[in-house]
Amino acid sequence: MSSIAVPARSRRNTLATTLGFVRRHLLTAYSILFFAYLLLPIAVVILFSFNHPIGKFNYTWQGFTWDNWRYWDGVPGIRSSIVLSLQIALLASIVATALGTLIALALVRYGFRGRGTTNILIFLPLSTPEIVLGASLLTLFLNLNVVFGFWTILIAHIMFCISFAVVTVKARLVGFDRHLEEAAMDLGANEWTTFRKVTLPLSAPAILAALLLCFAISIDDFVVTYFNSGNKVTFPLFVWGAARIGAPPQVNVIGTAIFVIAITVMLANVLVQMRRAKRVS
Amino acid sequence: MAVEERIQQSLERAAEPSGTPDVRLDRVTKKFDDVVAVDDLSLEIPRGSFFALLGPSGCGKTTTLRMIGGFEEPTAGAIYLGEREVSGTPPYKRDVNTVFQSYALFPHLSIFENVAFGLRRKGTRGGILKGKVEEMLDLVQLSGYGKRKPRQLSGGQQQRVALARALVNSPRVLLLDEPLGALDLKLRKEMQLFIKRLQHDVGITFIHVTHDQEEAMTMADRIAVMNQGRIEQLGTPDELYELPQTAFVAGFLGISNLLRGTVAGPDAVRLGDGTTIRVRTGSLAGHTGDVAVGIRPEKIRPDEQDPNALPGVVRERAYIGVSTQYIVETRNGNVTVVVLNDRSGTVPHSPGDHLTLSWDPEATFVVDPMEEAE
Numbered sequence: 001m002s003s004i005a006v007p008a009r010s011r012r013n014t015l016a017t018t019l020g021f022v023r024r025h026l027l028t029a030y031s032i033l034f035f036a037y038l039l040l041p042i043a044v045v046i047l048f049s050f051n052h053p054i055g056k057f058n059y060t061w062q063g064f065t066w067d068n069w070r071y072w073d074g075v076p077g078i079r080s081s082i083v084l085s086l087q088i089a090l091l092a093s094i095v096a097t098a099l100g101t102l103i104a105l106a107l108v109r110y111g112f113r114g115r116g117t118t119n120i121l122i123f124l125p126l127s128t129p130e131i132v133l134g135a136s137l138l139t140l141f142l143n144l145n146v147v148f149g150f151w152t153i154l155i156a157h158i159m160f161c162i163s164f165a166v167v168t169v170k171a172r173l174v175g176f177d178r179h180l181e182e183a184a185m186d187l188g189a190n191e192w193t194t195f196r197k198v199t200l201p202l203s204a205p206a207i208l209a210a211l212l213l214c215f216a217i218s219i220d221d222f223v224v225t226y227f228n229s230g231n232k233v234t235f236p237l238f239v240w241g242a243a244r245i246g247a248p249p250q251v252n253v254i255g256t257a258i259f260v261i262a263i264t265v266m267l268a269n270v271l272v273q274m275r276r277a278k279r280v281s
Numbered sequence: 282m283a284v285e286e287r288i289q290q291s292l293e294r295a296a297e298p299s300g301t302p303d304v305r306l307d308r309v310t311k312k313f314d315d316v317v318a319v320d321d322l323s324l325e326i327p328r329g330s331f332f333a334l335l336g337p338s339g340c341g342k343t344t345t346l347r348m349i350g351g352f353e354e355p356t357a358g359a360i361y362l363g364e365r366e367v368s369g370t371p372p373y374k375r376d377v378n379t380v381f382q383s384y385a386l387f388p389h390l391s392i393f394e395n396v397a398f399g400l401r402r403k404g405t406r407g408g409i410l411k412g413k414v415e416e417m418l419d420l421v422q423l424s425g426y427g428k429r430k431p432r433q434l435s436g437g438q439q440q441r442v443a444l445a446r447a448l449v450n451s452p453r454v455l456l457l458d459e460p461l462g463a464l465d466l467k468l469r470k471e472m473q474l475f476i477k478r479l480q481h482d483v484g485i486t487f488i489h490v491t492h493d494q495e496e497a498m499t500m501a502d503r504i505a506v507m508n509q510g511r512i513e514q515l516g517t518p519d520e521l522y523e524l525p526q527t528a529f530v531a532g533f534l535g536i537s538n539l540l541r542g543t544v545a546g547p548d549a550v551r552l553g554d555g556t557t558i559r560v561r562t563g564s565l566a567g568h569t570g571d572v573a574v575g576i577r578p579e580k581i582r583p584d585e586q587d588p589n590a591l592p593g594v595v596r597e598r599a600y601i602g603v604s605t606q607y608i609v610e611t612r613n614g615n616v617t618v619v620v621l622n623d624r625s626g627t628v629p630h631s632p633g634d635h636l637t638l639s640w641d642p643e644a645t646f647v648v649d650p651m652e653e654a655e
Contacts, residue, residue, distance in 0.1 A: 179381045179382075180385050180387060182379075182385065183386075183446075184398070185371065185372040185373045186351075186377075186379045187373075187378065187399035188402035189373055189398075198387060201389045
């Protein structure tokens with residue numbers, strides 16, 4: 001009724017304003033949706049770590065409690081699985097990063113027969129489906145009559161972590177001036193001193209990144225571990241086992257804890273970078 | 282080990298008879314797979330000189346420098362630093378230091394620590410170290426910059442840090458690998474004079490690799506012009522410019538007009554069109570048959586009656602401030618002429634003008650014609 005009274009031009013203006021509003025906020029809306037999509041599952045995990053479930057299933061909200069956090073290891077087997085996962089992740093990331101750094105150095109610094117092939121082989125584990133890796137390794141271990149357990153898990157984890165370490169460190173080494181090492185030698189540093197005083201400090205950020213990446217990949221690996229663990233249970237295996245009979249809220253607690261630790265490390269890193277940038281300028 | 286080695290070397294340096302060249306290359310050849318980078322090169326670089334290796338990219342000049350520094354090993358031949366043969370000796374046991382094209386300053390170390398790097402390797406510590414580093418930073422006009430990191434410095438400042446870092450070790454020889462390549466023109470000119478003065482002050486032998494003929498001529502006492510792994514000519518800048526011995530040297534250093542002809546008697550050459558011109562007395566010695574007569578553009582005068590004359594038509598004119606450059610078409614090819622604008626009021630020649638070019642026979646040089654002269 002009133003729309004009839006509104007002159008045509010004004011109506012067109014309203015339309016234009018609305019369209020303009022949509023256009024201006026489209027990106028914002030899209031971004032909000034995108035982050036919601038990414039973060040909602042995590043939010044649910046965190047929320048349900050405070051749930052007080054009735055019965056076996058932690059799927060519906062029953063009420064708030066601190067109990068799950070207070071008794072985080074109240075479920076049989078959860079503690080030992082976490083300890084095992086941490087041990088494996090720590091050892092695997094250290095060994096894989098050390099080996100990966102050396103491989104990266106060789107690939108970037110020295111021209112040797114088979115360098116191209118090695119480069120391709122390094123990418124193979126990254127592109128092979130994990131299930132194939134796990135199954136192949138199982139076959140290998142079976143044929144070698146190896147006893148499955150801690151060491152087979154560790155070997156498997158080091159194997160798939162090395163490629164990530166190589167790729168991470170290599171990216172850094174490719175970017176830095178190789179004359180730097182020549183300059184060090186020119187100034188009287190022998191090979192070892194050059195490595196200690198120049199190569200290593202300059203690759204340190206990449207080595208640290210490789211270490212963290214390997215740790216993160218190792219600690220949540222399920223597929224490869226499942227094939228090669230024997231009767232040992234890592235945390236992901238524990239969660240999988242528990243999920244079949246109803247995962248306890250403690251699983252959410254550990255998940256949340258890992259998430260919080262990761263976020264804290266990341267934020268600390270960002271802060272350090274920002275402070276460093278400020279000091280430079 | 283390396284420390285004792287270096288101390289030993291400086292003792293040797295002091296005991297050498299004067300006149301021993303600081304660097305001597307004896308029939309050095311370097312091959313990369315099948316590519317010959319340096320071809321049977323022999324060279325002596327006298328103590329205290331500012332020596333330039335000049336040539337186009339790929340001529341082997343940087344490879345030669347890297348062999349002296351110890352970063353490449355010769356395929357054949359021997360390299361001497363003073364009286365000591367250094368083939369097979371790693372860079373850290375050689376009494377030379379290098380200024381890299383990229384400067385190669387250690388980005389994780391302060392300017393002070395960059396300069397102190399070599400001294401620390403020799404075991405210098407405490408007050409002596411601090412004194413030497415600060416004295417050197419002062420010499421390159423960077424005192425007070427010690428605490429900064431390389432990336433906080435401008436290109437020219439970084440370049441001076443690279444010089445300080447090398448010179449603080451008082452090496453027998455300082456190697457400079459295209460040290461000014463990354464700087465803009467104005468700064469490059471400043472640094473050329475700065476480095477030349479620095480060399481004069483410290484008295485260390487400098488070997489400077491460059492593809493920039495003007496830079497080499499500005500800075501060096503002696504220049505070796507390299508081409509395809511060999512030395513084309515070695516001499517002082519004015520020798521190379523005034524009396525180039527090959528068409529390559531004539532073309533690489535400045536502009537030169539090369540007129541092709543055949544020997545037609547003592548000090549006379551008949552050009553392609555039949556004109557006979559006179560050349561500098563004695564410059565045809567050793568030449569027979571086909572030759573090329575070279576004249577520098579600034580030595581040719583338009584419309585003046587020097588003994589040698591060649592008629593032509595102006596094709597192009599370019600005003601360059603201090604001078605005017607003409608391209609004149611003659612029956613023996615295009616000739617570049619440069620006329621100094623030192624008198625106001627002279628009417629410039631225009632494209633299409635007919636004129637006669639003339640020059641003094643003493644201003645010519647004779648070289649073998651290039652295989653495929655353009």
